[in-house]
Amino acid sequence: MASKPDETRTGMVARIIRDRIEARTLTPGARLPSIRAMAESIGVARSTVVEAYERLAGDGMIRSRPGSGFYVAAPLAPLALDRLGTAQEREVDPLWMLRQSLGERRHALMPGCGWLPDDWLAGDALRKAMRGAARADGDGTLAGYASPRGSRPLRTLLARRMADQGIEAGPDQILLTDSGTHALDLVCRFLLQPGDTVLVDDPCYFNFLALLRAHRAKVIGVPMTPTGPDVAAFAEAAATHRPRFYLTNSGVHNPTGASLAAPIAHRLLKIAEAHDMVIIEDDIFADFEHAPSPRLAASDGLDRTIRIGSFSKSLSAAVRCGHIAARPDWIEGLADLRIATSMAGSPLAASLLHNVLTDGSYRRHVEGVRTRLARATAKVAMRLRTVGIEPWIEPAAGIFLWARLPDGTDAVDLARRAIVEGIVLAPGPVFSTSGGWRDHMRFNVAMSDDERLYAFLEAALSRPLDGATG
Amino acid sequence: MASKPDETRTGMVARIIRDRIEARTLTPGARLPSIRAMAESIGVARSTVVEAYERLAGDGMIRSRPGSGFYVAAPLAPLALDRLGTAQEREVDPLWMLRQSLGERRHALMPGCGWLPDDWLAGDALRKAMRGAARADGDGTLAGYASPRGSRPLRTLLARRMADQGIEAGPDQILLTDSGTHALDLVCRFLLQPGDTVLVDDPCYFNFLALLRAHRAKVIGVPMTPTGPDVAAFAEAAATHRPRFYLTNSGVHNPTGASLAAPIAHRLLKIAEAHDMVIIEDDIFADFEHAPSPRLAASDGLDRTIRIGSFSKSLSAAVRCGHIAARPDWIEGLADLRIATSMAGSPLAASLLHNVLTDGSYRRHVEGVRTRLARATAKVAMRLRTVGIEPWIEPAAGIFLWARLPDGTDAVDLARRAIVEGIVLAPGPVFSTSGGWRDHMRFNVAMSDDERLYAFLEAALSRPLDGATG
Numbered sequence: 001m002a003s004k005p006d007e008t009r010t011g012m013v014a015r016i017i018r019d020r021i022e023a024r025t026l027t028p029g030a031r032l033p034s035i036r037a038m039a040e041s042i043g044v045a046r047s048t049v050v051e052a053y054e055r056l057a058g059d060g061m062i063r064s065r066p067g068s069g070f071y072v073a074a075p076l077a078p079l080a081l082d083r084l085g086t087a088q089e090r091e092v093d094p095l096w097m098l099r100q101s102l103g104e105r106r107h108a109l110m111p112g113c114g115w116l117p118d119d120w121l122a123g124d125a126l127r128k129a130m131r132g133a134a135r136a137d138g139d140g141t142l143a144g145y146a147s148p149r150g151s152r153p154l155r156t157l158l159a160r161r162m163a164d165q166g167i168e169a170g171p172d173q174i175l176l177t178d179s180g181t182h183a184l185d186l187v188c189r190f191l192l193q194p195g196d197t198v199l200v201d202d203p204c205y206f207n208f209l210a211l212l213r214a215h216r217a218k219v220i221g222v223p224m225t226p227t228g229p230d231v232a233a234f235a236e237a238a239a240t241h242r243p244r245f246y247l248t249n250s251g252v253h254n255p256t257g258a259s260l261a262a263p264i265a266h267r268l269l270k271i272a273e274a275h276d277m278v279i280i281e282d283d284i285f286a287d288f289e290h291a292p293s294p295r296l297a298a299s300d301g302l303d304r305t306i307r308i309g310s311f312s313k314s315l316s317a318a319v320r321c322g323h324i325a326a327r328p329d330w331i332e333g334l335a336d337l338r339i340a341t342s343m344a345g346s347p348l349a350a351s352l353l354h355n356v357l358t359d360g361s362y363r364r365h366v367e368g369v370r371t372r373l374a375r376a377t378a379k380v381a382m383r384l385r386t387v388g389i390e391p392w393i394e395p396a397a398g399i400f401l402w403a404r405l406p407d408g409t410d411a412v413d414l415a416r417r418a419i420v421e422g423i424v425l426a427p428g429p430v431f432s433t434s435g436g437w438r439d440h441m442r443f444n445v446a447m448s449d450d451e452r453l454y455a456f457l458e459a460a461l462s463r464p465l466d467g468a469t470g
Numbered sequence: 471m472a473s474k475p476d477e478t479r480t481g482m483v484a485r486i487i488r489d490r491i492e493a494r495t496l497t498p499g500a501r502l503p504s505i506r507a508m509a510e511s512i513g514v515a516r517s518t519v520v521e522a523y524e525r526l527a528g529d530g531m532i533r534s535r536p537g538s539g540f541y542v543a544a545p546l547a548p549l550a551l552d553r554l555g556t557a558q559e560r561e562v563d564p565l566w567m568l569r570q571s572l573g574e575r576r577h578a579l580m581p582g583c584g585w586l587p588d589d590w591l592a593g594d595a596l597r598k599a600m601r602g603a604a605r606a607d608g609d610g611t612l613a614g615y616a617s618p619r620g621s622r623p624l625r626t627l628l629a630r631r632m633a634d635q636g637i638e639a640g641p642d643q644i645l646l647t648d649s650g651t652h653a654l655d656l657v658c659r660f661l662l663q664p665g666d667t668v669l670v671d672d673p674c675y676f677n678f679l680a681l682l683r684a685h686r687a688k689v690i691g692v693p694m695t696p697t698g699p700d701v702a703a704f705a706e707a708a709a710t711h712r713p714r715f716y717l718t719n720s721g722v723h724n725p726t727g728a729s730l731a732a733p734i735a736h737r738l739l740k741i742a743e744a745h746d747m748v749i750i751e752d753d754i755f756a757d758f759e760h761a762p763s764p765r766l767a768a769s770d771g772l773d774r775t776i777r778i779g780s781f782s783k784s785l786s787a788a789v790r791c792g793h794i795a796a797r798p799d800w801i802e803g804l805a806d807l808r809i810a811t812s813m814a815g816s817p818l819a820a821s822l823l824h825n826v827l828t829d830g831s832y833r834r835h836v837e838g839v840r841t842r843l844a845r846a847t848a849k850v851a852m853r854l855r856t857v858g859i860e861p862w863i864e865p866a867a868g869i870f871l872w873a874r875l876p877d878g879t880d881a882v883d884l885a886r887r888a889i890v891e892g893i894v895l896a897p898g899p900v901f902s903t904s905g906g907w908r909d910h911m912r913f914n915v916a917m918s919d920d921e922r923l924y925a926f927l928e929a930a931l932s933r934p935l936d937g938a939t940g
């Protein structure tokens with residue numbers, strides 16, 4: 001087999017394999033020829049093949065399975081990278097964060113987690129609703145499929161709740177989904193082509209980044225300020241990149257806890273209109289607000305804005321039910337996509353949710369949670385300051401404090417050291433398209449009221465970090 | 471504005487708009503300039519603009535909203551087409567079938583539906599499980615998120631059930647999903663790039679076609695025989711198209727009710743191996759079998775086969791829970807994708823399912839359903855013959871009869887006539903990549919025991935069809 005000029009033997013072997021993978025003669029999951037067979041067929045030393053395979057493995061193109069040889073890596077490279085690493089080896093990226101939080105392994109403390117502890121949620125209200133559903137007879141809630149858009153009683157109720165927030169949407173403008181994330185995934189499928197550009201806040205909720213990566217979108221971050229994204233940077237990004245949509249949490253921003261100011265909302269909408277950009281408002285923390293802050297969906301009247309909601313954060317993550325509110329013709333298209341890709345939602349989840357929302361127990365529950373969160377926010381802010389960690393703002397609502405570490409502290413290093421001690425932290429760069437915010441950390445106030453956290457932080461911040469993984 | 475040579479004025483206006491859409495100056499959802507504004511800006515008559523807009527609307531590029539003007543159509547054209555039509559106007563395609571079945575509107579009779587009536591499902595067993603779950607305390611089933619792969623007790627149980635079918639898979643080789651369709655969607659996301667080719671049976675379950683369309687896959691059909699796909703055609707398609715995977719139901723084939731014969735299974739696997747093709751076995755009807763028939767996943771040992779299961783058809787479609795069994799490294803990648811695109815499944819659904827599967831009620835339930843189905847199959851086969859409709863085979867198990875209409879009858883026309891009378895039928899071409907099987911129809915035996923159906927069929931088949939929509 002001829003080598004190209006200036007190509008090493010190792011490089012040649014690697015190129016041959018790479019060409020075969022690109023030509024799909026070797027497809028993802030396929031076993032590569034054995035070291036011996038490859039060496040013989042090309043006429044090179046076995047050690048050369050070993051080196052070439054290792055180089056390709058380093059590039060993520062192939063993977064070794066001990067005792068079984070080398071395999072072509074699965075195609076979704078960005079998500080698939082590092083997935084064979086252990087918790088400590090794996091890169092600290094959005095999926096690392098999610099896997100730690102979702103309890104792939106048990107951790108002692110999870111101040112980096114994005115939701116409330118189980119005992120803050122509405123288990124009792126749900127248990128009551130379950131008993132009701134178990135008694136109800138013959139309404140199909142426990143047998144058949146949901147209709148394409150999902151339970152009409154629940155959609156009618158959601159429409160009424162949105163009207164209270166100033167968002168006008170009839171029940172036919174609402175599609176029930178399995179979760180807020182599922183809602184966003186459907187919207188991405190509906191609007192995005194691979195290679196399209198999307199604007200997000202920098203920092204933003206890290207799973208936005210993983211999800212958009214799965215859609216092969218190009219993601220541009222706009223620097224966040226305490227009253228919304230930086231308008232000048234937003235306008236420039238809109239003009240330069242012609243993004244398909246802007247994805248944000250206006251009311252209770254994740255991770256910063258910021259709220260959009262009305263004049264900023266107005267200017268963002270004008271820019272979106274000028275560039276014919278869709279806006280996706282992920283509003284899953286809405287019910288934690290004491291007083292409603294401005295919403296793009298309300299000002300815009302769901303013309304170019306799509307609103308996503310869910311009760312996973314405020315009621316229960318075990319009853320999977322999110323929703324999308326949008327223009328009726330978009331909802332039709334989204335419903336088709338929903339049927340094609342996951343048939344129908346759970347009528348049981350919709351029925352439980354409807355019960356809890358109508359019998360008064362949800363209202364009482366969230367009122368209690370809001371009070372508790374306000375207290376926890378004040379307490380954790382104070383306690384963080386005692387170890388030299390300074391909140392970026394005092395959020396008006398929500399479960400997060402976005403806070404700056406003492407000078408010279410690297411948030412990712414700190415998170416790596418914490419995980420070894422069973423503490424899941426959420427370091428700034430995980431939330432950032434630019435990999436910035438290296439000295440920031442997101443704290444879940446409901447999971448940070450534990451002296452073990454502060455003992456760890458105090459010890460870790462007092463000795464110099466060496467950049468190692470701990 | 472200059473026109474190109476040989477271009478009509480209408481053609482020119484249409485081209486200008488098309489160029490703007492392609493350049494994304496006009497993006498999906500954007501309102502087009504008004505007829506008057508457009509006519510003035512280009513210097514043509516208003517009637518020319520009207521004609522151009524109508525031509526573009528006919529191509530599906532733009533859509534009119536009465537009283538509100540014209541809008542650029544949403545991008546997912548294949549699924550979005552015709553979505554504004556009424557039930558009768560809309561093309562009789564997979565999504566039409568699904569929307570009719572999922573009760574977009576109420577129909578009197580649904581012999582074309584793909585699942586059992588509510589009262590054949592296990593509502594009572596689930597009600598009992600719900601009461602148990604409502605009593606259980608503090609296990610997180612009603613509050614928190616599921617782990618990335620989902621409930622370990624349920625996965626352990628599923629692994630044991632698969633072992634009984636000869637499929638060796640540890641709990642770590644199983645990923646819980648929200649449904650069988652959701653499982654297939656994840657697998658498609660994991661394996662497919664836009665433009666990849668997939669083999670299916672012809673006929674096959676129609677939502678395979680809608681789902682694969684959403685993934686922009688090229689779909690090739692292999693003619694089905696009563697013992698599996700035609701092996702020679704399969705080998706030729708594998709060699710010619712180099713498909714990424716072959717998607718099938720081996721055990722109880724939808725729509726035909728065929729079962730794969732062991733020698734065919736062996737030859738399919740050899741061909742798949744030779745062309746490094748993955749096999750996806752959608753086995754959601756498995757529990758309807760009286761005696762297990764050969765499975766590709768069993769012979770292959772989940773090396774290149776991915777098995778999909780669910781209890782939506784046999785237990786309840788209201789408790790959404792499917793699963794994927796595959797190689798451990800694929801399950802890892804699938805779990806990452808699952809987290810990124812829908813976070814986690816429902817711990818409540820997993821817990822209810824686990825209860826029903828372990829307390830004996832599911833076993834008793836499916837035994838009853840199998841007996842009832844065997845009787846219904848015999849009865850409906852006989853009744854269909856009395857109106858000149860002949861079953862293709864006598865299926866060993868399942869809920870479907872695939873049957874040939876009397877000579878000269880067009881199944882799509884018959885389905886259009888039926889829907890006007892409130893009867894949902896499932897015509898052959900909806901199941902076919904080739905648009906073939908025009909004289910076949912799928913009957914759900916549990917929904918075909920109603921004299922109104924035979925009265926309609928007798929009347930419709932006795933008078934000539936004129937090809938109109940009824």
